[in-house]
Every structure is written in structure tokens, then in C-alpha cells.
Amino acid sequence: MQITNTILMVRPVNFRMNEQTAINNFFQEDLELKNAVINKKAQDEFDGFVNKLRAQGVNVxxxxxxxxxxxxxxxxxxxxxxxxxxxxxxxxPMFAENRREERREDILDFLEDNGYRIDNIIDYTSAEEDDLFLESTGSMILDRVNKKAYCALSDRADEELFIEFCEDFEFTPVVFTANQSVDGKRMPIYHTNVMMCLAEDFAVICLDAIDDKKEKKNVLFHLKQDGREVISISESQMHQFAGNMLQVIGSNGTRFLVMSTSAYKSLSKQQLKQIESKCSILHSSLDTIETCGGGSARCMMAEVFLPKFEN
Structure with a gap:
């Protein structure tokens, strides 16, 4: 399965702009608001988003x-x-020290208590001692059906660790560098999942971010080899989080491409038509979360593919 109907989401209690991630996440901006106000706005956006997903039969x-x-x-x-x-x-392993505290064993216990089977844990976190990082499906876009993993290298995506992951999970690595313009310089994009989304039979990708022609050609070769229609977005659309999307399954097997309202509004009629020929679109306003957190809809959803215990 490339996509799932079950999503894990964490409701915030202390959401604010994280100064430790702002170093290399150029999507973050400071909202001149008190942290309590920012957190309340983020909670409201989170709850609205969860309600929209659940209304379409997504198991959140x-x-x-x-x-x-x-x-x-x-x-x-x-x-x-x-x-x-x-x-x-x-x-x-996480780049920002205060993000390492997010790893919670009780979440695994909670999933097991709710009938999900966990047979094995592979722990890469000791790489933090060597200042090497790989931030899961932020750093890697997984093609679970064709067993390929796409990774744009950055401070948060170490190539050797990525290759180790691919060996452990038997994925073919597709490595490249993705950049964005920051104050006239080309700087690495902090996470692959802000410039690329892989759905069952199409991909949304900011090809303009891949400066190296050979790397761009290689990424396109793999996408097309696996029969995916490529929907290309611009760098300005990427900055509205148009690359930060996730395809999920709702009730009766309906497919939805989930994104923020700002991502949705940034898309052209032609791009919307291309997506809607493949699946429905679900969008929700995440303005505060995007501005302060520098992440959007896809970052908020951890896909659960675990098997369930037999009753």
C-alpha cells in the first residue's frame, strides 16, 4: 500500500516559533504575537483540520x-x-535538540492498546551523538509500492544514514539536492516533503528546486518509470506549501489529496484539474501553523501502516 486511511496526529499545548529550527527552515516567520495566542490559534487550526479529515472517513x-x-x-x-x-x-535522529524530546514511548503503547501491532523497532537516534540527522518522512519521500525512497540532502538528511535506512527497509535510494533562493543565495531546502509529494499515480514536485540537471533527470526518470504523472509546481507555490501534501484514504476507499488552504489557493486551474482528475482535494486553513512552524498539512500527519491484531 502506498497510502493509508489511518493518521497519527499530535495536538499541541505549547506551539510557537521554534528558534532552534529557524536556523535552516527558511519557511518560518515570526508572528509578533504572544505564545499563548499563537498556541490557541494553532489548536483551533488543528481541531478544524482533524474534523475535516474525520468527516471524510479518515481514521485520525x-x-x-x-x-x-x-x-x-x-x-x-x-x-x-x-x-x-x-x-x-x-x-x-532530529536536528533540533528540543525536537528530540518529541519522541514518546507512550505513543507506541497507546497504538498497541488500540489494536496496532508493533513487532520491531529500528532506532537510528544514536546518530545524534555524531551530529547526523534523518528526519523520517520529512527527509524522505517513500514509494512503498515500488520500494524507492527520494531524499533531498540537507542538514536534516544525511546521505549515509539515508542509505542505511534504504538497506534496512530494502528501498532503492534516489538522492538529490533541492535548493531555494534565500536573500539571493541558493540554500538547501530543509525537508524533502515541502518540495515533493508522492501519491498513488501522480507526483507533485518543485522541479525548479533541483538545480543539477542530471539529478533532475534522474528523479523524473524514476517517477515516470513507475507510471506517475508529474505535476510541477513553482518555487513560489512551494512557499505556499503546495509541495507539502499527502494522499489518504477516506470512507468507501475514496482518495483525497490533503493540503492547506494556502497551498490550494496557490495552485493554477490547470494544476487543480490535473489533481482532481486523479482524486478529490481536501484543504484546511493552517496559516498560523505554517507561518510559525514552517511546516504544513503533510508534516502534521504521521501515516500508520501497522497491521492490526487479529480479534
Whole structure:
């Protein structure tokens, strides 16, 4: 399965702009608001988003964040964990020290208590001691059917660690560099999942971000080899989080491409037509979360592919 109907989401209690991630996340901006106001706005956006997903039959498992430790980015669980169909869970090394506190064993216990089977845990977090990072499905876009993994290298995506992951999970690595313009310079994009989304039979990708022609050609070769229609977005659309999308399954097997309202509004009529010829679109306003957190809809959803216990 490339996509799932079960999503893990973490409801924030201390959401704010994380100064430790702002170093290399150029999507973050400071909202001159008190943290309590920012957190309340983020909670409202989170709740509205969850309600929209559930209304379409998506199974959303919501876990509340805890006040201690202070984890401003806990709303983005897809960066520290990934769940796999064979009952394996992987835990990942995080660039920002305060994000490492997001990893919670009780979330795994909660999933098991709710009937999900965890047979094996692969833990990459010791790489943090060597200042090497790989932030799960933020850093990697997984083609679970064709067993390929796409990774734009950055401070948060180490090539050797990525190759190690691919060996452990038997994925073919597709490595490249993706850049954005920051104050006239080309700088690495902090996460692959802000410039690329892989759905069942199409891909949304900011090809303009891949400056190296050979790398761009290689990425396109793999996408087309697997029969995916490529929907190309511009760098300005990427900055409205048009690359940060996730395809999910709703009731009666209906497919939805989930994105923020700002991403939706940035798309052209032609791009919307291309997507809607493949699946429905579900969008929700995430303005505060996007501005302060520098992440959007896809970052908030950790896909659960774990098998369920037999009754």
C-alpha cells in the first residue's frame, strides 16, 4: 500500500516559533504575537483540520502533547517516527535538540492498546551523538509500492544514514539536492516533503528546486518509470506549501489529496484539474501553523501502516 486511511496526529499545548529550527527552515516567520495566542490559534487550526479529515472517513488517531518537556514542534510527528506494514516502527535522529524530546514511548503503547501491532523497532537516534540527522518522512519521500525512497540532502538528511535506512527497509535510494533562493543565495531546502509529494499515480514536485540537471533527470526518470504523472509546481507555490501534501484514504476507499488552504489557493486551474482528475482535494486553513512552524498539512500527519491484531 502506498497510502493509508489511518493518521497519527499530535495536538499541541505549547506551539510557537521554534528558534532552534529557524536556523535552516527558511519557511518560518515570526508572528509578533504572544505564545499563548499563537498556541490557541494553532489548536483551533488543528481541531478544524482533524474534523475535516474525520468527516471524510479518515481514521485520525489524536494524541495530546504534554506540557513537559517543552516541545513547540510536537504538532509535526512525521519527523521522528515512521510506521510500516510489516509491524516495524523506525525512530529518527532530529536536528533540533528540543525536537528530540518529541519522541514518546507512550505513543507506541497507546497504538498497541488500540489494536496496532508493533513487532520491531529500528532506532537510528544514536546518530545524534555524531551530529547526523534523518528526519523520517520529512527527509524522505517513500514509494512503498515500488520500494524507492527520494531524499533531498540537507542538514536534516544525511546521505549515509539515508542509505542505511534504504538497506534496512530494502528501498532503492534516489538522492538529490533541492535548493531555494534565500536573500539571493541558493540554500538547501530543509525537508524533502515541502518540495515533493508522492501519491498513488501522480507526483507533485518543485522541479525548479533541483538545480543539477542530471539529478533532475534522474528523479523524473524514476517517477515516470513507475507510471506517475508529474505535476510541477513553482518555487513560489512551494512557499505556499503546495509541495507539502499527502494522499489518504477516506470512507468507501475514496482518495483525497490533503493540503492547506494556502497551498490550494496557490495552485493554477490547470494544476487543480490535473489533481482532481486523479482524486478529490481536501484543504484546511493552517496559516498560523505554517507561518510559525514552517511546516504544513503533510508534516502534521504521521501515516500508520501497522497491521492490526487479529480479534
Amino acid at each position: 488517531v489524536v494524541v495530546d502533547d504534554t506540557l513537559e518537556p517543552n516541545t513547540p514542534d510536537s504538532i509535526f510527528p512525521n519527523n521522528w517516527i515512521s510506521f510500516h506494514e510489516d509491524g516495524t516502527v523506525a525512530l529518527y
